[in-house]
Every structure is written in C-alpha cells, then in structure tokens.
Amino acid sequence: xxxxxxxxxxxxxxxxxxxxxxxxxxxxxxxxxxxxxxxxxxxxxxxxxxxxxxxxxxxxxxxxxxxxxxxxxxxxxxxxxxxxxxxxxxxxxxxxxxxxxxxxxxxxxxxxxxxxxxxxxxxxxxxxxxxxxxxxxxxxxxxxxxxxxxxxxxxxxxxxxxxxxxxxxxxxxxxxxxxxxxxxxxxxxxxxxxxxxxxxxxxxxxxxxxxxxxxxxxxxxxxxxxxxxxxxxxxxxxxxxxxxxxxxxxxxxxxxxxxxxxxxxxxxxxxxxxxxxxxxxxxxxxxxxxxxxxxxxxxxxxxxxxxxxxxxxxxxxxxxxxxxxxxxxxxxxxxxxxxxxxxxxxxxxxxxxxxxxxxxxxxxxxxxxxxxxxxxxxxxxxxxxxxxxxxxxxxxxxxxxxxxxxxxxxxxxxxxxxxxxxxxxx
Amino acid sequence: xxxxxxxxxxxxxxxxxxxxxxxxxxxxxxxxxxxxxxxxxxxxxxxxxxxxxxxxxxxxxxxxxxxxxxxxxxxxxxxxxxxxxxxxxxxxxxxxxxxxxxxxxxxxxxxxxxxxxxxxxxxxxxxxxxxxxxxxxxxxxxxxxxxxxxxxxxxxxxxxxxxxxxxxxxxxxxxxxxxxxxxxxxxxxxxxxxxxxxxxxxxxxxxxxxxxxxxxxxxxxxxxxxxxxxxxxxxxxxxxxxxxxxxxxxxxxxxxxxxxxxxxxxxxxxxxxxxxxxxxxxxxxxxxxxxxxxxxxxxxxxxxxxxxxxxxxxxxxxxxxxxxxxxxxxxxxxxxxxxxxxxxxxxxxxxxxxxxxxxxxxxxxxxxxxxxxxxxxxxxxxxxxxxxxxxxxxxxxxxxxxxxxxxxxxxxxxxxxxxxxxxxxxxxxxxxxxxxxxxxxxxxxxxxxxxxxxxxxxxxxxxxxxxxx
Numbered sequence: 013x014x015x016x017x018x019x020x021x022x023x024x025x026x027x028x029x030x031x032x033x034x035x036x037x038x039x040x041x042x043x044x045x046x047x048x049x050x051x052x053x054x055x056x057x058x059x060x061x062x063x064x065x066x067x068x069x070x071x072x073x074x075x076x077x078x079x080x081x082x083x084x085x086x087x088x089x090x091x092x093x094x095x096x097x098x099x100x101x102x103x104x105x106x107x108x109x110x111x112x113x114x115x116x117x118x119x120x121x122x123x124x125x126x127x128x129x130x131x132x133x134x135x136x137x138x139x140x141x142x143x144x145x146x147x148x149x150x151x152x153x154x155x156x157x158x159x160x161x162x163x164x165x166x167x168x169x170x171x172x173x174x175x176x177x178x179x180x181x182x183x184x185x186x187x188x189x190x191x192x193x194x195x196x197x198x199x200x201x202x203x204x205x206x207x208x209x210x211x212x213x214x215x216x217x218x219x220x221x222x223x224x225x226x227x228x229x230x231x232x233x234x235x236x237x238x239x240x241x242x243x244x245x246x247x248x249x250x251x252x253x254x255x256x257x258x259x260x261x262x263x264x265x266x267x268x269x270x271x272x273x274x275x276x277x278x279x280x281x282x283x284x285x286x287x288x289x290x291x292x293x294x295x296x297x298x299x300x301x302x303x304x305x306x307x308x309x310x311x312x313x314x315x316x317x318x319x320x321x322x323x324x325x326x327x328x329x330x331x332x333x334x335x336x337x338x339x340x341x342x343x344x345x346x347x348x349x350x351x352x353x354x355x356x357x358x359x360x361x362x363x364x365x366x367x368x369x370x371x372x373x374x375x376x377x378x379x380x381x382x383x384x385x386x387x388x389x390x391x392x393x394x395x396x397x398x399x400x401x402x403x404x405x406x407x408x409x410x411x412x413x414x415x416x417x418x419x420x421x422x423x424x425x426x427x428x429x430x431x432x433x434x435x436x437x438x
Numbered sequence: 439x440x441x442x443x444x445x446x447x448x449x450x451x452x453x454x455x456x457x458x459x460x461x462x463x464x465x466x467x468x469x470x471x472x473x474x475x476x477x478x479x480x481x482x483x484x485x486x487x488x489x490x491x492x493x494x495x496x497x498x499x500x501x502x503x504x505x506x507x508x509x510x511x512x513x514x515x516x517x518x519x520x521x522x523x524x525x526x527x528x529x530x531x532x533x534x535x536x537x538x539x540x541x542x543x544x545x546x547x548x549x550x551x552x553x554x555x556x557x558x559x560x561x562x563x564x565x566x567x568x569x570x571x572x573x574x575x576x577x578x579x580x581x582x583x584x585x586x587x588x589x590x591x592x593x594x595x596x597x598x599x600x601x602x603x604x605x606x607x608x609x610x611x612x613x614x615x616x617x618x619x620x621x622x623x624x625x626x627x628x629x630x631x632x633x634x635x636x637x638x639x640x641x642x643x644x645x646x647x648x649x650x651x652x653x654x655x656x657x658x659x660x661x662x663x664x665x666x667x668x669x670x671x672x673x674x675x676x677x678x679x680x681x682x683x684x685x686x687x688x689x690x691x692x693x694x695x696x697x698x699x700x701x702x703x704x705x706x707x708x709x710x711x712x713x714x715x716x717x718x719x720x721x722x723x724x725x726x727x728x729x730x731x732x733x734x735x736x737x738x739x740x741x742x743x744x745x746x747x748x749x750x751x752x753x754x755x756x757x758x759x760x761x762x763x764x765x766x767x768x769x770x771x772x773x774x775x776x777x778x779x780x781x782x783x784x785x786x787x788x789x790x791x792x793x794x795x796x797x798x799x800x801x802x803x804x805x806x807x808x809x810x811x812x813x814x815x816x817x818x819x820x821x822x823x824x825x826x827x828x829x830x831x832x833x834x835x836x837x838x839x840x841x842x843x844x845x846x847x848x849x850x851x852x853x854x855x856x857x858x859x860x861x862x863x864x865x866x867x868x869x870x871x872x873x874x875x876x877x878x879x880x881x882x883x884x885x886x887x888x889x890x891x892x893x894x895x896x897x898x899x900x901x902x903x904x905x906x907x
Contacts, residue, residue, distance in 0.1 A: 116711045116714065118677065118707055119708075123678075123680050123712075126695075130616075130686070153671050154674050160652060161669060166666055252880060302882075303881070
C-alpha cells in the first residue's frame with residue numbers, strides 16, 4: 013500500500029516542475045498576445061486564458077453535458093482527480109456518471125470496454141501513464157481487437173483512456189514515463205497527445221467522440237504551467253492530422269506533447285544562427301499523418317525527431333523509417349533522433365536524461381552543417397551543385413535524380429547510408 | 439492485547455456506539471451444522487439466521503454501519519474505521535484458511551433423475567427444448583470434432599460433459615440478457631437460436647462467418663443474439679461483463695449480464711478485478727464458473743487452495759452458490775434465482791458449477807497424457823448430464839426411446855448437411871483483411887491493401903486460390 017500512497021503525494025500541489033522555467037508557453041499557432049483574461053474572437057466564441065488541466069476539465073464537462081451516455085471514472089476521480097482534471101464533474105453530473113473505481117487498472121479499462129461495448133462513451137482515467145501496464149492486455153488484446161474480431165458486430169469505439177505522461181521534474185521511475193510507443197504498435201487503437209490547453213480540449217473531445225478506442229496522453233508537466241486562450245465553446249480538432257506550428261526551410265522537426273516546447277525553443281535559437289526550422293506537432297501518433305511530415309521533409313531535406321521516451325524502439329524510429337522510405341532521395345543529412353536515453357527514467361538525473369533544448373539545438377546545427385554543401389544544390393541546380401568545390405557529390409557522375417543523400421564524412425564516394433554512422437545523441 | 443485494545447478504544451469516539459450493541463448478533467457458532475442442499479436452495483437461505491460465515495451481506499463502506507448485526511467481539515465496544523465499525527477482541531485469533539466443511543453442492547435431481555427437493559417447475563415444452571438442445575450440442579460437438587480430425591477444420595473445442603451448464607443456464611435467462619462467454623459455451627448460443635449452419639460457417643471460416651474468417655473455429659459471436667464475440671484470452675471478458683452490466687443498470691433495463699469462465703480463469707487478475715468492481719459498483723452480473731477440474735492439464739489442486747471458487751464470493755462481498763453442474767434443473771433454478779437477485783437487488787452473483795471436462799481441452803490436446811482414461815470414462819458414463827436429464831423427462835412421460843432415436847438421427851443429418859454446405863462456400867474476400875481495424879481504413883491500411891493487391895496480381899499462384907479479392 014505504501015506505493016499507492018506515494019503515487020498520490022507530491023504531484024497535486026507539486027512545484028518541482030518549475031525546473032523547466034516558470035514561463036508561459038506559446039502552444040498554439042495563433043500567436044495571440046492578448047493579456048486580457050477573456051476575449052471574444054471574430055467568430056463570436058468566448059475565449060479565456062486557462063491552463064491545461066482546466067481545458068481538459070472543460071472538455072469533460074462538455075462531453076458529459078452533450079451525451080447522456082458519457083461516463084467518467086478512474087482512481088480518485090470523484091473528488092476531482094489528483095491533477096484536478098475531473099473537478100466539479102461528480103457534483104454536476106452525479107456519482108452514477110462520474111465515479112471512483114477500485115485501484116486496479118486492468119479493471120478500469122476492462123470495465124470501460126464493456127461499458128463502451130453497450131454504446132456508451134466510457135472516459136476512463138489511468139492516474140499515471142506509468143501505471144497503464146496492468147491494463148496493457150485489456151488495451152492490446154481486447155479493446156484494439158474488439159471490432160475486428162467480431163467482424164464489426166461489436167465495437168468499443170466509445171472508449172477513451174486518459175493518462176498523464178512524461179517528465180515532471182521529480183517523478184522518478186514511476187511518475188515520468190512516456191509509454192506511447194508501446195501502443196503505437198497496436199492496430200485498432202488511436203494514440204493522441206496534445207501540446208497545450210487549446211489543443212487538449214479539442215483533441216480530447218475528438219477522442220471521446222471518435223468511433224474507435226483512443227488513448228489520450230496528457231503532458232502532466234503542463235497541467236498548470238501551460239496557459240493559453242481556450243475557446244469556452246464545444247469544439248473538436250481533427251485526429252490523424254499533424255499541424256505545422258512553425259514554418260521553415262532548412263530542417264523539419266517532428267515531436268508531440270510537452271517536448272514541443274523544448275523543440276520550439278531550439279528552433280528560436282537556431283534562427284539566430286540563420287537556420288530556418290519547420291516544427292510539426294504530430295498530435296495523433298496512431299494512425300499518423302505521414303503526408304504532412306513527408307511534404308515538409310521534401311521541402312527541407314532534413315529531419316529531426318524528438319521525444320522523451322527512450323530512443324530505441326521509440327516512435328521516432330517509425331517516423332525516421334517512414335521518411336527514409338518516402339523521402340530518401342530528398343534527404344540531405346541523416347535523420348537525427350534526439351530522445352530520452354535508453355535507461356529507466358532517473359530521478360536526480362532527469363536534466364541529463366531529457367532531450368532538452370541544447371541537445372536539440374546541437375543536433376539541428378550538426379544536421380544542417382553536415383549537408384550544407386548541398387543546400388545550394390537543392391535550391392538551385394544539380395549541375396551548379398556538382399561544380400561547387402565543397403559539394404560531396406562533385407566528383408560523381410551526373411545523376412538522374414535530384415541529388416543523392418549527402419553523407420557528411422564520405423568525401424567523394426557517395427553511398428546512401430543516411431544514418432548508420434550518425435550519433436543518436438549529440 | 440486486551441489492555442492495548444482497550445487503550446486504543448479511547449482514541450475513537452465511542453459516543454452512541456453502546457446504544458447499538460443490543461443489535462449485535464451474539465450468536466456466533468463455533469460448530470456449523472452441515473447444510474443440506476434444500477437449505478441452500480431455499481430462497482431465503484441468504485437471509486436466515488445461518489452461521490455468520492454464510493451471511494454475505496451487501497456491504498458498502500458508507501452503509502456498513504447500518505449492519506451492526508454483523509459485528510462480533512468479546513467486548514461491548516466498537517472501533518470506527520473508514521470501512522465501518524468493527525468490534526474488538528482480546529483474543530489473538532487468526533481466521534482459519536478454510537472452513538472445516540466444504541460448501542455443499544445444490545442439486546435438484548439425484549443420479550436417477552429423481553427430484554430430491556423443491557424446485558421451480560419446468561414445463562414440458564421448456565424441458566424438451568432443453569433436452570433436445572443438449573443432445574444437439576453433443577451431436578454437433580462429436581461431428582465437428584471428427585471434422586477437425588479429418589482435417590476439414592483447423593481446430594475445435596467441445597463442451598462434452600458440460601451440456602447441462604450450457605443449455606440450462608441459457609434457458610434460465612432472457613434474450614435481453616447479455617452473454618460474455620469464454621469458449622466452452624456454444625450451447626448458450628445454440629439455445630438462443632444460432633443455427634447449425636451458422637456454427638459451421640464460423641468453424642469453416644467462410645464468407646458467411648460473421649467474424650469474416652479472422653478468428654479460430656469456435657470463436658462465435660452474434661449481435662442479434664446478444665452473445666459477445668468469443669476471444670481466446672482467458673477471463674478477460676469478466677471486466678467487460680461488469681461494464682456492460684453497469685450500463686444495463688443505468689438504463690434501468692430488466693436484464694442482466696452473465697459471463698462464463700473456467701476454474702483456471704479464476705486465477706487471473708481479471709477475475710479479481712471484475713468481481714471486486716462488480717461488488718463495489720453493485721452491477722447486475724452473474725459470474726458463472728464452470729469448475730470442470732482441469733485448466734488444460736492443470737488440475738484444480740494446482741490452481742487454488744480455497745474450497746473451490748464459491749467461497750471467494752464472500753471475500754469480495756457478493757453472494758455465491760455452488761451447484762451440481764451436471765444437474766440441468768439445479769442450474770436452471772440457480773441461474774433463474776441469481777438473475778432475479780441480480781436485477782432486482784442490483785448485485786452481482788457468483789455461481790460455481792461443479793463438473794468435469796469429459797472432452798480434451800481442445801483438438802490440440804490429448805488429455806489421456808495427464809489423467810486416467812478410467813476417470814474420463816466414469817464421468818462420461820456415470821455422470822453424464824444428458825442421461826440424467828433424460829431420466830427425469832422420461833419419468834414425466836415426456837420422452838421415449840423412439841423420439842430419442844429420431845432426434846439423434848435427424849440432428850446428425852442436420853449437422854452433416856451444415857458442414858457440407860459450409861465447406862462449399864467461398865472464403866471471405868481478401869479486402870476484409872483490412873476492414874474493421876478502425877471504423878474506416880486509415881491511409882496506412884489503404885496503402886498496404888494496394889500493395890498487397892499488386893502482389894497478388896503479380897504472384898497469384900503463391901497464394902490460396904479460394905479467396906475472392
């Protein structure tokens with residue numbers, strides 16, 4: 013039981029996540045600088061500055077209000093949840109629709125599957141993504157296959173599993189994990205991660221109303237930290253559609269959730285060095301939007317993926333592989349992966365473990381630098397490029413394609429080996 | 439200990455507690471009389487003044503204080519804990535790991551098919567439907583098993599020895615009740631109207647299989663018959679049953695959920711999760727355990743240390759009953775009563791049906807490697823649930839030898855016809871490989887489908903020929 017207690021302490025009123033800096037993130041593309049607490053947009057919907065947990069809470073209020081068959085439940089949900097996401101729901105919608113469950117994740121998800129199979133919207137909460145593993149079988153073998161194995165006679169599409177994930181500054185092994193990649197290997201579920209309050213509300217409502225079982229991982233470090241204007245009305249954002257949140261020419265950065273803030277900082281720093289970065293929020297990891305990433309990489313010729321989860325077998329690997337499949341001849345540098353280290357999540361070493369701004373910035377620079385001699389080629393003309401004194405392709409016979417992959421140290425011999433010798437961590 | 443306990447009582451607020459002491463049930467008996475099945479069967483059994491260990495009250499933490507009758511102690515004092523008031527004792531006494539008697543099995547018919555106590559009357563029509571369904575199930579099992587042995591289907595699971603559990607439990611339910619099955623309850627589906635052809639279509643994975651050929655044989659499912667599609671996973675359906683039952687309760691439906699599982703399934707985490715959730719959420723769900731003694735080759739003695747499964751109900755705060763799984767009338771009565779309690783009182787019920795898996799685990803198993811043939815044959819010949827039920831209906835002059843022989847011949851022909859028809863149907867189209875993963879095909883599956891179709895065009899000879907695209 014001791015572990016159950018430690019699960020709950022320290023997080024609710026925690027202050028330690030300020031290691032990231034107590035700043036307000038710009039998490040939306042609309043760079044609203046309004047300091048007013050409440051504004052009204054041209055479309056007439058009222059906006060209010062709220063943090064992430066309040067945005068989630070708003071979405072849950074709307075979900076329960078708009079569908080009498082919606083239910084919200086999980087450990088400690090009744091009193092508002094350890095992160096306050098479910099605050100006020102039980103009072104408003106009653107204990108039959110918003111309730112505590114016993115401390116048993118496989119029970120929560122299994123119960124939710126049955127509830128969803130009867131045509132309800134079962135919005136279940138796993139208190140921390142680190143504790144989702146007891147429910148792994150229920151998610152992988154049951155929820156994900158429910159429709160398929162019945163030939164579409166039954167489905168549990170009303171199932172949504174919310175879980176806070178990611179680094180929080182003081183979470184150690186069991187309050188910090190990012191388990192998204194495990195679930196991205198499971199056909200039949202959707203995996204969605206928002207980057208901030210406005211996104212969270214719209215994406216969560218989409219998940220709840222999507223006719224497929226959905227996992228919604230919430231960046232817990234941003235629950236209080238991220239504040240932005242969020243429309244108060246009911247709105248949904250599309251799933252399986254990535255969003256370019258910063259346009260650029262030289263390199264594409266792909267990430268999701270809280271990691272985007274570190275990536276955005278790195279983009280700004282890189283800009284000072286004249287490197288123009290394009291930043292993409294993948295938003296939905298499964299099924300993911302390859303087209304947006306592909307179009308961007310074809311434009312920039314370079315890719316960096318970044319996530320908090322360990323690099324080996326992380327979802328970044330899937331993105332890198334897909335980009336290699338689709339954009340190989342347009343890549344001018346090895347794909348860089350700036351991710352968590354291949355260790356358990358370490359308490360005091362968290363600042364070293366994390367793929368922070370500096371690691372990303374260094375990788376941006378080295379990726380761009382390693383192929384800079386070909387930038388000219390990409391943007392001008394293959395023949396001019398081959399005459400360029402620093403172009404690694406110079407001594408090679410003219411090629412029919414635009415340009416082959418530039419390998420930084422390969423000199424005149426060009427072999428398409430984009431990432432084999434590229435250090436993963438800078 | 440006494441001093442310690444006394445001093446601790448000072449910590450707690452004892453106001454108003456003494457007043458309730460008169461209600462304490464002081465009738466704790468140290469020696470329990472053996473209970474007859476009649477007592478167990480009586481409808482008020484759970485509410486009478488039977489020994490405390492039998493009283494399975496409907497606890498809820500906030501309501502616990504309203505049941506002071508369940509409190510026992512040496513002292514006239516109570517401690518108020520978050521889960522309710524608890525008496526105190528100066529004796530350091532560990533609760534025994536087991537009772538000194540085993541929970542008896544509720545039975546209606548003796549081995550000769552003679553009623554041994556009161557039971558809900560079953561009319562002739564229902565009785566004959568139950569009987570013919572049990573025979574049909576047995577004949578279907580025998581012929582499908584042979585079809586597997588002949589290589590016509592890849593796999594099969596029989597219910598041999600458990601026909602009464604299958605049919606009688608189904609007969610006691612309403613069609614609105616939702617079934618969350620394991621994989622040895624084909625008879626429940628048969629009772630509900632799944633045709634022999636529908637069974638055969640699933641086992642042959644043809645285009646008429648509702649599951650579109652995606653699952654192994656015997657993984658039936660039917661939306662129109664409220665029978666949730668079977669999965670091979672063990673006991674994972676139990677938590678689903680609780681969630682579905684919660685939905686019925688919220689909708690105030692006159693229906694419950696029943697979920698079936700074996701003795702092996704009670705060792706899973708999902709069993710614990712489901713029964714506990716059901717107890718806490720007070721859902722109308724019947725947990726039906728077919729304790730047939732074997733989980734593949736693992737005997738019940740390697741599975742658990744408690745007196746079977748029935749005693750676990752009390753540990754979770756739910757009512758439970760043990761029945762003779764080879765006595766169709768006992769099962770019919772128990773499930774009928776459980777259904778009523780589940781719906782009217784909004785509570786889960788645990789039923790443990792004691793039986794024996796006469797067949798092998800599956801067609802992939804040879805159970806003679808781990809259990810004596812004589813044991814199997816004894817159950818097959820001396821304890822056959824169909825024979826026992828037949829004795830009863832024959833005793834009522836509802837059945838005779840001629841009808842028996844006609845039934846078996848016609849059923850055999852019907853099953854063979856269904857098998858032959860199922861064999862002739864085409865396989866499901868290859869395109870169905872990609873559907874139903876999600877409600878619509880995402881881009882990755884569209885791409886993969888296109889790629890596969892191109893491969894099939896290039897190398898048609900490398901793939902099975904009987905699949906339309």
